[in-house]
């Protein structure tokens with residue numbers, strides 16, 4: 001038998017079952033897949049059809065265990081389960097499979113397993129956690145959870161049909177969680193969203209529609225179904241092997257959610273953007289997108305794909321994850337740089353001799369203050385001038401006083417009249433001269449300079465292309481600017497993570513680095529998590545994402561209980577979609593469940609720190625590196641570390657390059673937590689005056705617009721921190737709780 005003719009895949013969720021099998025069986029599975037692919041009919045495999053008809057077959061893994069497989073077509077097999085021999089035959093009529101009419105995806109349900117899981121949860125619910133449950137309109141315990149919906153409505157929402165009778169028996173959320181553990185993905189999502197109080201129409205629109213098949217579904221064509229994103233299966237032999245081995249296998253590498261898979265594989269006619277709440281897999285989608293793009297490239301040694309993000313730490317993380325996803329072969333075709341580093345490279349390439357030192361915003365602010373002091377200038381505040389210079393002058397590439405008089409200052413807060421603008425212009429000129437003299441430059445200057453250089457480069461490339469076209473497409477024509485003949489766009493595709501925090505200069509630079517073509521720019525980000533000041537309108541920067549914008553809504557990271565509280569932090573605010581329109585988190589949900597977030601009040605900072613140390617001491621079953629404490633200031637980070645040390649708990653601080661050490665509880669300020677995730681998260685010092693800072697509160701009297709902007713940023717920081725946790729969240733404060741906690745405390 002020709003072994004290339006046999007395809008063997010594994011259905012999502014079967015891998016979870018495999019993980020629970022004895023180690024010897026996992027070893028046997030590894031051999032099994034080799035043998036099966038070589039020849040499914042080999043006598044040792046004892047391949048036989050179950051029930052004497054249909055697509056369900058069994059094959060021998062070892063003396064005790066059998067793999068259950070669906071025969072999709074000749075030589076095309078799908079492992080749906082691995083079971084003990086006895087269990088296969090005892091409950092044969094409880095094994096069901098089919099193609100979901102709504103999504104067109106293959107689903108397998110073992111009714112026996114589902115019912116047992118529900119029964120295990122039938123015991124009375126656990127006592128309430130620290131906080132009382134909020135009053136909801138949920139039915140009383142003895143009433144069926146889904147009595148308000150007909151069978152037809154449930155299946156129209158995409159619920160697996162064989163499960164409907166069991167679903168009818170559910171009366172508690174705990175039982176529902178038992179069912180979801182073994183139910184197909186969409187069934188779980190739909191039922192939880194309904195139980196969380198969403199209406200039939202909301203669920204239809206937000207959960208079902210995004211994964212519904214775009215064409216009519218033939219429920220007999222299993223081979224076609226296997227190719228749809230709704231069927232979550234391994235797609236490569238390597239993924240199959242990894243999943244069968246169990247252990248540390250990363251599900252994110254293999255089982256993309258159908259909505260994620262669609263975004264990864266789509267052919268876009270221009271720049272595309274993926275939004276979505278924290279933990280919905282935006283970074284995962286960006287990584288798979290990079291792989292997808294590289295897979296389409298002709299072989300070569302160059303790096304035609306750029307993967308970028310806004311800081312060094314995150315870029316290092318992207319590199320590590322991309323390596324995990326596709327190995328050295330994939331990484332070797334991708335330039336992975338954080339956006340400031342990329343801009344600096346461009347500037348250095350143009351000015352090879354330059355030895356300028358690049359300084360961050362804090363250093364720049366110190367320079368501003370020093371200069372204003374020296375000039376005896378007390379009319380202007382350093383923060384204001386620095387933002388004005390960075391956001392309006394550098395942000396819009398304003399080069400002259402006259403241009404500055406006309407510049408738009410949208411979202412900048414207080415108005416400035418003509419005389420004031422003249423004043424500001426003069427001060428910023430003095431400031432840039434001062435930096436020049438000191439041999440320094442800010443990152444915003446680097447970004448702006450890089451944007452200019454790249455835009456110039458693009459114009460030269462376009463001029464050459466025009467000349468080529470005029471010369472009838474010949475390549476070795478005599479070009480007017482011979483030196484530019486070798487010029488090419490730097491990249492064929494650009495993928496951007498954490499897009500919400502890039503500045504206009506960055507976008508202009510990126511826009512000029514890639515030709516305006518299909519699949520040129522793919523960006524992912526969430527404006528609810530914007531922690532830097534700049535708001536951009538991509539359309540005005542030449543990046544037109546209209547009609548190519550999508551959103552992910554299912555969190556893979558954190559529990560429903562944590563999401564609910566995190567969303568309350570953002571209550572009443574509105575957000576943009578990076579293109580001048582508004583963005584929501586509608587449909588943002590999770591199928592993970594856990595305890596309610598804990599809220600701890602203390603009388604002062606010292607007792608708050610003691611309470612934190614006490615709480616951590618009770619978590620002796622969790623590796624300390626999986627616990628993080630987020631605080632408002634560096635000083636507070638150090639103070640927490642000292643308290644923990646007294647309590648015998650090791651801690652490491654998270655610096656700009658990530659954690660400074662490998663062992664201990666991670667401590668950092670809110671800014672450091674972007675892109676990270678932990679099993680348990682503590683947010684400390686969430687007191688009024690710290691979150692938001694007193695300086696922000698003071699702005700209310702002097703500059704209302706800036707006050708609002710800074711308030712939003714402080715809110716987003718707290719939101720980011722709250723959504724880093726996978727299992728549990730504890731919020732601490734002393735004195736008056738932060739105003740952002742009001743909705744959480746009112747519940």
Ligand SMILES: Nc1ncnc2c1ncn2[C@@H]1O[C@H](COP(=O)(O)OP(=O)(O)OP(=O)(O)O)[C@@H](O)[C@H]1O
Pocket residue numbers: 251252253255256257260276277278279280281282283284285526529555556557674675676677723
């Ligand atoms: N399809 C998937 N299967 C399994 N795990 C997934 C999947 N997609 C995402 N995850 C996991 O969910 C977590 C969050 O993913 P990711 O970091 O990509 O989210 P994000 O939307 O970029 O989050 P943030 O906006 O907070 O940075 C990670 O642990 C990731 O491995």
